[in-house]
Amino acid sequence: MIKKTSSQYSLHHQINSTGYQTGQVLIFSEKLCLFFLILMLFTFGCGLNRNAELDHLPFLNEKLFLTPNSYIFVDLKGDLGVDKISSPAFFMKFKVNTSQRLSLAVNPAKTWVRFKLSPDVLKALGHGPWTLELASSLADRATLYVPDPLAKHGLKEVRADRRGTENPHDVKFRNLSFTLDSPASPQSFYYLKMEASRPAVLPLVLRSWKGFYSYASYDYLVFGMLYGTIGCMLFYNLFIFFSLRDKIYLVYVAYMLSFLFYFPLLNGQIGTVIDIDPLELQTWERFFLGGSIFFACSFCRLFFRTWQSVPRWDLVVRSFQIMALVIIALGLVGLFYWAAWLAKFAGAFGPLSLVVAAVLCGREGARSAKYYLTANIFLMAGTLIYVLWSLGIVKKVPGDILFTLGPAIEAVLLSFALGDRIKYLKHQTHALAASEAVYKRASETDGLTGLFNKRYLMEQLEGDLAKTDAKGQQLCLIIMDVDHFKRFNDTYGHPEGDKVLVTLAQIISASIRFRDYGCRFGGEEFSITLPDTDLKSARIVAERIRERFGAHGFNPGEAKNVFVTVSMGLAQYSPGEGAVNLIKRADSSLYQAKAMGRDLLVIAE
Structure with missing residues (x-):
């Protein structure tokens, strides 16, 4: 049996109640993410081309290094x-x-x-x-x-x-x-x-004014595509959050929003619009950098439920969350130097801890780990290259672009991961629904005859009576009992007696409409509920069943053509009458039929 935790119930319910819309969202999500992934690869190529250096022919590159x-x-x-x-x-x-x-x-x-x-x-x-x-x-x-x-x-x-x-x-x-x-x-x-x-x-770079203008336009284009990708993923997943009300999408939105503020601050685009003091700029940078690290860890913990799947490594991920809060605090009090070094440590090893968490959870069978793992590998690679680039160790790569490209690709791949998560939960919801239907059917069905049991009758009859009153319709109830069934069992054995009960159940099922339902009331006693049926029509159904069953010959053991009969009581529902009283009247009619010689139908007054 598939089990569902209480924390997943709401999301399962949302997915189950909006199945078609969810399927359309998944299709659109995959197409959108694929488009932006292709865009990221194009941007990556543009970034490498922008940084191509022709040192031996500087005039062809329209720039000179004065350093x-x-x-x-x-x-x-x-x-x-x-x-x-x-x-x-x-x-x-x-x-x-x-x-x-x-x-x-x-x-x-x-x-x-x-x-x-x-x-x-x-x-x-x-x-x-x-x-x-x-x-x-x-x-x-x-x-x-x-x-x-x-x-x-x-x-x-x-x-x-x-x-x-x-x-x-x-x-x-x-x-x-x-x-x-x-x-x-x-x-x-x-x-x-x-x-x-x-x-x-x-470096100090000298360009012609026209060359610099073209270079700046190109730079705006590349970063515009990167920020646009993150922004589109942000708003798309915000829409998903409002549709499914799953808080992991809200954490994703907060994560991407932190990126969307941090990188324009770091890369200087905010400075082209707002005249912001460098110290204030540093404060906001540390705030949003700490926020991005904090929400990255929060997303990982929610996505994999690490406190359950890998509780020991969850402590490592939580330590980086604490480190993120420390970075924010250091920035707020003006200790930018220490905040910068702690940020470099968290930026270098934080994504690595998330990659390890994804590997561990993937080994435990977590779905979508491949998308998450790939996303954080890109983030980790971009961060590592940027750190080396900012220290002057790596030179011939566009460190600033690659640093921003990593989160942009991560935004797309995490959307893939979330889409795959919806797909898995949708599949799991269908499996749960099927499993619940099977167990519900088993709890309401008699194992021998395949008819409903007395429990189902008592639950269903109350609802049918309420509908009958509301619509002003009629309803009839038939209760029947196999005549001399104990004697048949004692003579031929219980297996042969079971055949009699199964045959009666088959005749009942073949003789009623789809909306009618037959139940094994107990032992050799059966009932048939006939909604929206008058007394005359119900009598025809009862007599048809009695005659077909009485004409069926059984061959128990060496005996041939042994015939068994059934006695019946029929009651028509009176407005305002309860289910218990209706059953009692039909049952009383059944006992009258028994007293009158059996193989009879008696209609209650």
Whole structure:
């Protein structure tokens, strides 16, 4: 027998009561998820293409890395101005950077970069203006000091702005950038001051303004597809939640909503719309990152019911939930450095713990584990690549895109998993309904004759009488008893007596309508309920059964053509009469038939 837990009952009931709609939802779900999965693969290809680097032919790629051969100085206290930094006393304190990327010092320290724009560099990119991009959203603030003979100290201050309001050529973009014109002198130095509230590694990329505009448009397209996918999955599963009222869909929605806020904050898209303070930005980032980790663990626990299936590993998953709350708390009190390192640990090992949970539950026979496992492998891979990319260990991959692509693919695959879960629960609901029908039928049916039993008669008759009163119809009840059945049993044995009872049951079933029902009232006593039937019609049915049964010859043992008769009592329902009284009147008529010589039908007054 298939058992159903109380926590699953509501969902089973919803699925059972909306079977057709659920089937249509499943078909649409699979098509929608497949479409977005193909879209994700396309986005993945776009991301790799965007990051393809032709270092030996930079002009074909319309970009140059200024980081190599630039000069770096870290102001540990963060209190030096450009007047001192650009003075001859500090000239030799700058160190040559030979790497394509540079590491930013964490506040309060400031990172200074000194570089030139030689004619050869600008010629490779074509005519100006040009755009200098800090190719990472992890930089909080940046100020560029451009050579200008008319400015104080010969340097004009320009602040980076993601919203594109500092310069008419500026483009709204998630990474900090500057629009540059031709320098007054090719030997003049530019000074760039950068601030970061967390560890960051980034290159300085120079593009023509048109090239940067195309690059930014392409970047918007890729991230738009990723966020759009997560958003569509969110609203689709919110619709499913309102249809099925299963809280796992609400947890999924909260999980995806956390992603949908966290990644635009992390990747800098929010900064193109809202002028938000970096410290406040960090607070919101940690809040939604902690929320995404918390709801990811909550989803896993609900999806696999880990507290039942793998209780020991459930403690590990719950520990990451606690860690997520700690990340939120650290962000709220401004301890961003520790929140960042704890987030990297939770981001790297949290998905791994969910993968292990999926493997363990899959070994226990949990359905849909394959979808869940694949989803978290993508999330784990994207997170790991991003961590390595942000530390400068992995370079030639689009870490920011892959980090966002992982959750987008996970959103689609988890929707697959939830759809498969609905399909399984629908199948289980049908199996439960069939099982319940079998056991219900067994509890209401006589095992020997196949007719209903007395319990069914007493339950059903009350309802039939209520319908008869409500519709103003008539109802008749026949009760019959096999004549001299004890003597037949004693003479020929109980197996032969059983044949007599089975034969009478077969004749009853063949002689009544579909809406009528016969019951084995007890021992050799039977009843027939005839709804919407008048006394005359009921009498015809009773006489037909009595005559057919009396004409049937039995061959018990060596005896041939032994005939058995049946006595009957017939009662017509009187409005307002109870089931017990109706049965009593029919039974009294039966005993009158017995007293009058048997093989008779007596109608109650």
